[in-house]
Amino acid sequence: MKLTVWTYEGPPHVGAMRIATAMKDVHYVLHAPQGDTYADLLFTMIERLKDRPPVTYTTFQARDLGGDTAELFKSATKSAFERFKPNAILVGSSCTAELIQDDPGGLAEAIGLPVPVIPLELPAYQKKENWGASETFYQLVKTFTCSDEGQIGQVKKPICNILGPTSLGFRHRDDVEEIKKLLTVLGIEINVIAPLGASVLDLKKLREAKFNVVLYPEIANSAAIWLSKKFGQPFNKSLPYGVLGTNEFVKEILALAEISSSDSASETSLRNFNRSAWYSRSVDSNYLTNKRVFIFGDGSHVLAAKDVAIKEFGFSVVGIGTYSREMAREVRVSAESSGLKALITDDYLEVEKAIEETQPELILGTQMERHIAKRLGIGCTMISAPMHVQDFPSRYSPQMGYEGANVLFDSWIHPLMMGLEEHLLTMFREDFEFKDDVTPSHLSHEKSKFTEENKRAEDSEQVFSEINTCKVVWEKEAEDELKKIPFFVRGKARKNTESFASSRGFSKISIETLYDAKAFHAR
Amino acid sequence: MNTPADLIVEKEIKFDHKKNNLNSTSENNSYKQEILKEKGQREVFCGLTGIVWLHRKIQDAFFLVVGSRTCAHLIQSAAGVMIFAEPRFATAIIDEKDLAGLADANEELDRVVSQLLSRRPDIKLLFLVGSCPSEVIKLDLSNAAERLSKNYLPNVKVLNYSGSGIETTFTQGEDACLKSMVPEMQQSKGSKEKKLLIVGTLADIIEDQFSRLFKKIGIENFDFFPPRNSTDLPEVGKDSVFLLAQPFLAETATELEKSGAKHIPAMFPFGVQGSYEWFLSAAKEFGVSEEKVTTVLNPYISRAKHAVSKSLGLLEGKSVFFFPDSQLEVPLARFLHHELKMNLLEVGTPYLNKKLVAKELFKIPNETQISEGQDVERQLDRCINKNPDLIVCGLGLANPLEAQGFTTKWSIELVFSPIHGFDQAGDLAELFSRPMYRRKKIAALKPKKENFGVTQ
Numbered sequence: 011m012k013l014t015v016w017t018y019e020g021p022p023h024v025g026a027m028r029i030a031t032a033m034k035d036v037h038y039v040l041h042a043p044q045g046d047t048y049a050d051l052l053f054t055m056i057e058r059l060k061d062r063p064p065v066t067y068t069t070f071q072a073r074d075l076g077g078d079t080a081e082l083f084k085s086a087t088k089s090a091f092e093r094f095k096p097n098a099i100l101v102g103s104s105c106t107a108e109l110i111q112d113d114p115g116g117l118a119e120a121i122g123l124p125v126p127v128i129p130l131e132l133p134a135y136q137k138k139e140n141w142g143a144s145e146t147f148y149q150l151v152k153t154f155t156c157s158d159e160g161q162i163g164q165v166k167k168p169i170c171n172i173l174g175p176t177s178l179g180f181r182h183r184d185d186v187e188e189i190k191k192l193l194t195v196l197g198i199e200i201n202v203i204a205p206l207g208a209s210v211l212d213l214k215k216l217r218e219a220k221f222n223v224v225l226y227p228e229i230a231n232s233a234a235i236w237l238s239k240k241f242g243q244p245f246n247k248s249l250p251y252g253v254l255g256t257n258e259f260v261k262e263i264l265a266l267a268e269i270s271s272s273d274s275a276s277e278t279s280l281r282n283f284n285r286s287a288w289y290s291r292s293v294d295s296n297y298l299t300n301k302r303v304f305i306f307g308d309g310s311h312v313l314a315a316k317d318v319a320i321k322e323f324g325f326s327v328v329g330i331g332t333y334s335r336e337m338a339r340e341v342r343v344s345a346e347s348s349g350l351k352a353l354i355t356d357d358y359l360e361v362e363k364a365i366e367e368t369q370p371e372l373i374l375g376t377q378m379e380r381h382i383a384k385r386l387g388i389g390c391t392m393i394s395a396p397m398h399v400q401d402f403p404s405r406y407s408p409q410m411g412y413e414g415a416n417v418l419f420d421s422w423i424h425p426l427m428m429g430l431e432e433h434l435l436t437m438f439r440e441d442f443e444f445k446d447d448v449t450p451s452h453l454s455h456e457k458s459k460f461t462e463e464n465k466r467a468e469d470s471e472q473v474f475s476e477i478n479t480c481k482v483v484w485e486k487e488a489e490d491e492l493k494k495i496p497f498f499v500r501g502k503a504r505k506n507t508e509s510f511a512s513s514r515g516f517s518k519i520s521i522e523t524l525y526d527a528k529a530f531h532a533r
Numbered sequence: 534m535n536t537p538a539d540l541i542v543e544k545e546i547k548f549d550h551k552k553n554n555l556n557s558t559s560e561n562n563s564y565k566q567e568i569l570k571e572k573g574q575r576e577v578f579c580g581l582t583g584i585v586w587l588h589r590k591i592q593d594a595f596f597l598v599v600g601s602r603t604c605a606h607l608i609q610s611a612a613g614v615m616i617f618a619e620p621r622f623a624t625a626i627i628d629e630k631d632l633a634g635l636a637d638a639n640e641e642l643d644r645v646v647s648q649l650l651s652r653r654p655d656i657k658l659l660f661l662v663g664s665c666p667s668e669v670i671k672l673d674l675s676n677a678a679e680r681l682s683k684n685y686l687p688n689v690k691v692l693n694y695s696g697s698g699i700e701t702t703f704t705q706g707e708d709a710c711l712k713s714m715v716p717e718m719q720q721s722k723g724s725k726e727k728k729l730l731i732v733g734t735l736a737d738i739i740e741d742q743f744s745r746l747f748k749k750i751g752i753e754n755f756d757f758f759p760p761r762n763s764t765d766l767p768e769v770g771k772d773s774v775f776l777l778a779q780p781f782l783a784e785t786a787t788e789l790e791k792s793g794a795k796h797i798p799a800m801f802p803f804g805v806q807g808s809y810e811w812f813l814s815a816a817k818e819f820g821v822s823e824e825k826v827t828t829v830l831n832p833y834i835s836r837a838k839h840a841v842s843k844s845l846g847l848l849e850g851k852s853v854f855f856f857p858d859s860q861l862e863v864p865l866a867r868f869l870h871h872e873l874k875m876n877l878l879e880v881g882t883p884y885l886n887k888k889l890v891a892k893e894l895f896k897i898p899n900e901t902q903i904s905e906g907q908d909v910e911r912q913l914d915r916c917i918n919k920n921p922d923l924i925v926c927g928l929g930l931a932n933p934l935e936a937q938g939f940t941t942k943w944s945i946e947l948v949f950s951p952i953h954g955f956d957q958a959g960d961l962a963e964l965f966s967r968p969m970y971r972r973k974k975i976a977a978l979k980p981k982k983e984n985f986g987v988t989q
Contacts, residue, residue, distance in 0.1 A: 011642060135627065
């Protein structure tokens with residue numbers, strides 16, 4: 011049993027729903043208790059889809075458990091087929107149905123439907139949402155690319171599939187648009203985009219591409235690996251995230267398409283779409299140098315965000331982690347290369363602890379890190395699922411490609427205090443309006459009461475001694491001096507000074523210790 | 534006041550499911566219409582959802598769901614749009630090890646609870662909330678609650694209830710929660726004075742309004758249940774009478790009767806009529822004359838009537854179709870029909886407790902189809918065929934129906950809004966007229982399917 015305040019991923023059947031809902035003509039019959047239809051709301055409310063997800067639930071109740079739940083499943087499957095006439099049916103269990111052990115696959119088989127029935131084995135007590143989506147997509151791709159045994163020769167034309175975008179994906183809608191534009195400019199044709207918007211017929215056509223573009227490895231890697239083994243379709247490893255990432259991606263895609271860079275005249279002009287490189291270079295961004303950033307999210311977004319943060323925005327990454335265990339190795343390697351230890355966990359409380367310890371000035375994370383950021387009074391931007399309704403925006407807001415890089419610049423910088431205000435706050439501490447540690451004034455409407463409570467808490471001795479587990483005591487004057495340091499770096503300064511003092515065996519911190527520590531830790 | 538409805542109510546019926554057969558065979562019941570009972574896919578929430586409002590009401594309580602990742606996902610999808618610095622709910626997610634043997638699961642639970650309580654020393658009341666998985670594997674949470682209570686009292690009381698989908702639908706989670714608190718209420722000693730208990734979660738502002746009105750009527754001795762703090766549980770006993778503020782509290786009512794309290798049958802305080810009748814029922818029980826009640830309440834009645842009438846223009850003569858959700862449907866349909874002159878096509882409810890809504894049922898016109906339970910696809914067919922002007926339904930159906938050109942009112946909001954009493958009657962009417970008004974207001978957008986743009 012695990013104490014879970016927030017969960018980064020839903021159960022695996024939600025992943026399967028994301029695939030079914032993304033596609034056009036697939037129906038999902040889910041053996042599940044009454045109430046599990048809450049998942050429909052993720053699609054109709056959070057993503058604001060206009061149709062009900064193509065999911066039929068058996069919604070059994072306690073009184074059904076004494077009876078024949080298997081029969082209930084069969085009749086639900088039969089009537090779902092008759093009503094919706096899908097071209098393929100997915101069948102599976104939710105966590106509770108897994109316990110009662112009816113066999114959806116076998117039961118659906120027994121009905122003898124005239125369309126393919128794909129049984130999903132999604133172990134709800136071991137695996138999670140992304141795994142469920144990935145497994146479902148893989149099973150669908152396997153079923154439909156194999157069913158048609160006609161021979162297809164080696165594809166010569168530069169034509170590709172885009173794999174990975176789903177329903178409920180973080181900015182998948184606009185990423186796909188952006189990458190479609192990019193590929194078109196490069197002279198690459200798009201065969202099939204799947205699962206988002208694809209039909210069963212489209213899946214059968216997957217083989218007609220020369221290569222695959224995987225945008226979301228969490229969803230599409232297993233399908234891409236299978237397609238590469240079965241039909242020799244190679245796929246990309248880099249992701250078009252940030253300017254440098256997109257450059258790298260373009261290079262890789264041109265190689266996969268066997269187009270030489272010189273053939274693609276428009277390749278360089280592509281970069282004209284981008285403004286973020288200049289914005290980051292402009293002197294206004296100088297103060298962003300070495301801003302301390304903590305990054306958490308799914309594996310691929312975290313890896314990509316780290317590169318952008320360091321190489322494009324000049325931040326310093328002080329913590330990095332992911333909840334995607336499948337990506338643990340890559341994230342660890344990347345963290346080590348920056349002298350960090352990756353945090354691989356799906357435990358919100360551990361993430362909270364790590365953020366408290368590193369005292370970043372900005373958190374790049376998920377909806378869950380927003381809760382932590384609120385508690386600690388730190389700026390936060392979303393870079394990855396899970397997300398809520400505000401991250402399915404109406405406006406065009408890709409994360410990928412050159413326009414995506416523009417979006418990243420604006421949205422990551424926004425929560426930080428702006429340069430002039432930061433300078434003035436450091437110089438003058440007693441202004442009645444632009445006070446220490448209040449929300450940056452360009453965000454004043456977002457001012458949270460909590461930041462103030464936090465300040466009060468920090469100022470009160472009692473809480474201070476709780477936070478401060480080491481034995482070093484602050485002299486009154488040093489404590490006052492500490493308060494003159496701007497709020498967003500004060501936490502770090504406190505930690506640095508305390509660790510400096512205890513490493514020297516000091517029992518008291520004076521003003522001089524504070525400045526000694528500052529010199530010691532100077533960047 | 535010798536209407537048939539009063540006859541039903543005055544015949545005292547205990548909250549016993551088996552005897553609760555006030556159906557059309559009972560000669561006292563004037564409600565002749567067949568009630569459609571359906572079985573099929575149910576598009577409703579499970580009782581765990583009750584946590585979303587209960588944790589706000591009882592401020593020192595913590596709700597620990599013992600369930601799966603699905604349960605955790607449900608609650609955070611429902612509540613997670615609010616950014617919590619310190620959420621007052623969490624899930625102990627069962628994993629494979631726990632499925633292997635039950636003894637282990639109990640130890641695991643103890644460990645999780647101690648971890649939780651050391652993080653949140655401010656908690657006074659901990660609810661272990663049962664879910665579908667915990668019930669299917671027959672994890673005995675009531676035993677666990679007793680064991681843990683022994684360990685943590687007097688600092689923390691641990692209780693248990695089921696919010697599982699297999700047992701409870703949406704607001705029944707509150708019923709189960711309140712029921713679990715009844716045995717914790719002190720037995721009142723000796724019957725000095727009759728005492729009124731107002732049962733069901735109410736918005737704080739409404740509690741305050743109701744307190745003022747009861748005092749004006751001359752009822753001074755009353756308590757609200759649940760209380761805002763778990764340490765302020767009211768007393769209960771033979772001298773207690775209780776008034777339900779919500780129609781979904783059948784189990785809690787039974788439990789209160791077991792403790793000696795007596796139920797006051799009444800309509801529910803929605804709209805002018807319901808609120809008046811609700812106060813009047815209580816007043817009669819306390820021997821207050823109808824005359825006095827009317828005199829005291831008259832200013833509130835006329836104020837409320839005025840507020841309600843503002844929505845009349847948009848709603849009068851319009852048809853409405855209710856999908857089942859919270860058991861509030863029958864009282865709300867009564868309100869819409871009598872005070873806003875709406876035409877009731879179908880009133881769906883997840884459960885129909887005929888005793889509780891007897892007075893309300895009597896007010897529903899005979900041509901209205903009342904349905905209990907659900908087969909969502911067939912109900913959607915019926916709904917679309919009848920082409921209602923307004924559809925009251927859950928969020929899983931609302932946007933898809935809007936996209937087909939229907940006007941909807943999402944029903945969950947009715948549970949999350951202050952809608953009880955005279956001074957909210959106008960707001961309640963407005964909740965239903967707002968979607969109609971909005972439709973008119975943005976008519977230039979031509980909200981038809983073809984003009985909505987693409988989603989994907």
